[in-house]
Amino acid sequence: MRRRLPYVLPVLAFLLLWLLLARSISPGAILLGAVLAVAGGAVLAWLRMPVGRLGRLRGVPGLLAAILAEVVRSNNAVARIILRPPPPGTRRAGFVAVPLRMRDPRGLSALACILTATPGTVWVDYDARSGVMLMHVLDMVDEETWVRTIQDRWERPLMEIFE
Amino acid sequence: MTASADIPLWAALPVALLVLAGAALGLVGSIGLLRLRSFYERLHAPTLATTLGIGAILAGSMLFFTVLQTRPVLHEVLIAAVVVVTTPVTLMLLARAALQRDRAEGSTQVPGAAAPEAPPRE
Numbered sequence: 001m002r003r004r005l006p007y008v009l010p011v012l013a014f015l016l017l018w019l020l021l022a023r024s025i026s027p028g029a030i031l032l033g034a035v036l037a038v039a040g041g042a043v044l045a046w047l048r049m050p051v052g053r054l055g056r057l058r059g060v061p062g063l064l065a066a067i068l069a070e071v072v073r074s075n076n077a078v079a080r081i082i083l084r085p086p087p088p089g090t091r092r093a094g095f096v097a098v099p100l101r102m103r104d105p106r107g108l109s110a111l112a113c114i115l116t117a118t119p120g121t122v123w124v125d126y127d128a129r130s131g132v133m134l135m136h137v138l139d140m141v142d143e144e145t146w147v148r149t150i151q152d153r154w155e156r157p158l159m160e161i162f163e
Numbered sequence: 164m165t166a167s168a169d170i171p172l173w174a175a176l177p178v179a180l181l182v183l184a185g186a187a188l189g190l191v192g193s194i195g196l197l198r199l200r201s202f203y204e205r206l207h208a209p210t211l212a213t214t215l216g217i218g219a220i221l222a223g224s225m226l227f228f229t230v231l232q233t234r235p236v237l238h239e240v241l242i243a244a245v246v247v248v249t250t251p252v253t254l255m256l257l258a259r260a261a262l263q264r265d266r267a268e269g270s271t272q273v274p275g276a277a278a279p280e281a282p283p284r285e
Contacts, residue, residue, distance in 0.1 A: 017241065020237055020238065020240075020241050021241065023238065071214050071215055071218070072215060075188065075211055075215040078195070078207055078208075078210075078211060079188065079191045079211060082191055082192075082194055082195035082199070082208065082211075083191060083194070085198060093201070093203065093204050095203075095273065095274050097274065109251075112251045113247055113248060113250075113251050115251075116213075116247075116250050116251040116254050117210075117214050117247055117250075118214070119207055119208075119210040119211050120207055121207075122203070122206050122207060122210075122254055122255075122258055123251060123254070123255055123258070124203075124258040124259065124262055125258075125259060125262060134262075134274065136203045136207075136258065138199075138204060138207045
């Protein structure tokens with residue numbers, strides 16, 4: 001019970017979630033939301049959710065902007081492949097194994113969300129021992145380029161935030 | 164919706180465009196399901212609808228209800244967040260199930276499993 005404090009952020013997030021759902025900031029809604037949020041925090045504590053501190057948050061806006069831009073770009077690219085399929089043999093889909101240095105579970109799940117949110121890449125498997133993430137790519141130009149893109153564009157900023 | 168008649172033209176056009184764009188992306192994703200050849204390739208198609216597709220529809224919805232001012236617009240942000248967070252779960256489940264099956268069948272189309280873990284002895 002002394003360890004409740006690390007869950008302050010999640011509890012506040014739960015409260016915000018409730019207020020958004022209730023579409024109200026009346027005292028009643030806040031009170032009910034607070035009770036539910038603290039209960040949610042207690043469940044997290046009971047589940048022993050890993051707590052970790054956040055690193056530098058300076059990179060968050062830039063990362064969000066980069067994600068948004070990449071979502072639009074990759075949607076366009078995949079829609080093109082579907083609507084006007086390149087002649088057979090010119091496009092190659094395949095698996096890419098990306099070695100990751102990031103070990104923080106929150107960072108890894110954020111990376112999974114990013115890869116899913118950008119069509120054309122799907123997170124397939126992750127080996128926690130070696131830290132190698134296996135993903136499937138719809139348009140594989142060059143394996144090495146994909147590995148570098150994941151590491152430089154997503155992994156590094158995520159590590160700054162979560163580690 | 165009866166109130167939709169009251170929406171001014173300058174707002175109605177972008178709302179219509181956004182909703183149509185979202186619907187179009189959903190359609191393209193479905194066509195992709197038909198056209199793409201392997202299971203792993205087909206995994207990519209529906210993500211069009213769950214990313215920019217849903218994003219465009221939600222943006223249109225936010226604009227519509229902001230102009231009508233019937234309620235605060237933050238509701239859609241919540242939907243977007245929940246979709247973004249939950250989609251990887253299903254997608255990963257499907258991908259890993261397929262991978263598991265292909266590996267068990269000894270398919271040469273998928274990369275092999277990581278080296279089996281050494282027995283935890285000593």
